[in-house]
Amino acid sequence: MRRTLGAVLIVIGAAILCGVGVRYARGAYDRDRARAEWAALEAHHAVASASTFASAPAHTTYAPGVLVGRLLIPSVRLDEVIAEGVGDDQLDAGPGHLPGSASPGEPGNAVISAHRDRHFHSLGRVTIGDTVITVTRTARTTWVIVGRKVVGRYQPSLFPSATPELTLTTCWPIRYIGPAPDRLILTAKPVDASRRA
């Protein structure tokens, strides 16, 4: 009887572990694919900008799943490709740009979110004064972290801004077991921006 129960538990545990592993593996695959696609876009952009003059619109909008740009935080060695949307598929592949928010570097609040157990695992170590770099098709912006706070799940935390602003969010506490109850909010202001033609 005990051996049978043990076998059943092993099968159940293995099934759950396989499901979790498949989810993580799919996220890693999507992340690599996003990196490759972004590299191809960068190469294409370099060729296009050399041949024609491209004028960027005032507010760039993206279709869901489209690559928005690249996010780098040198202090914690974070280097991720940002996709449009904060659904499960987008957040599995990498940080997601919240639809409706500004594109990084453009006037307004640009909101980028990611899972704490994957792409934003090191976000808890980012402190005020750290440098953040975003690269989109239209701009390369260097930001400095000016705010760091932990808010409740339902607490309003995203606010409009007339000037360019970057907001990075993830769940908090970072090492929480189960769905985390709070959110870590990092806000950054631009210190250097260069237009990419």
Place this chain on the structure above:
Amino acid sequence: MTLRHIPLLACAFAVLASGAHAQFTAAVVPPRAKAKVDTTAKKDSVRRAEVALAARVTDMKKWVDSAAGVALPPAADSSSATAAASASDTVAPATKDSVILKRNARVRSDSAASIATVEVHDSTGLKADSAAASDRPTSQGEPRDRETTRYTAGAPAPNTATALPLLALVAAFTLLAGAALRRS
């Protein structure tokens, strides 16, 4: 005992019987009028307590509704409210600029935990975007458990919570427990 004693015994029985009758009568017959008054007073007090409790429950419901911001409009207003007790999902005819409140039929209508569903109709009479209604608070005074999928001013951060670490931990414990059971 002789025949002379018989009249004396009869007198003695008569005297004792009258005394016993008086005692027996006084012991058996209760004061009925007093007991009747007590029962009536008790019924009145119970009825008053029930009325007070009903009034208090009604006041609590009003207070909960007002605290949640779900104010039922007066009858003259264009807004309409359907009763909670109706189990069917019939919706009252929508008028322009109307707000229709539907109560969840599965929840007791007199319960403070009853959930109000809000449908917003615009001036064209068509049902408005559900996102407009989702920003309204629930009766618990807390935003609905909806994920922020689009940027709006004052919105909470997107839901990045995941249960994968918990699932991995549960799977590991299950595997270890199974292995331990098989080994024993």
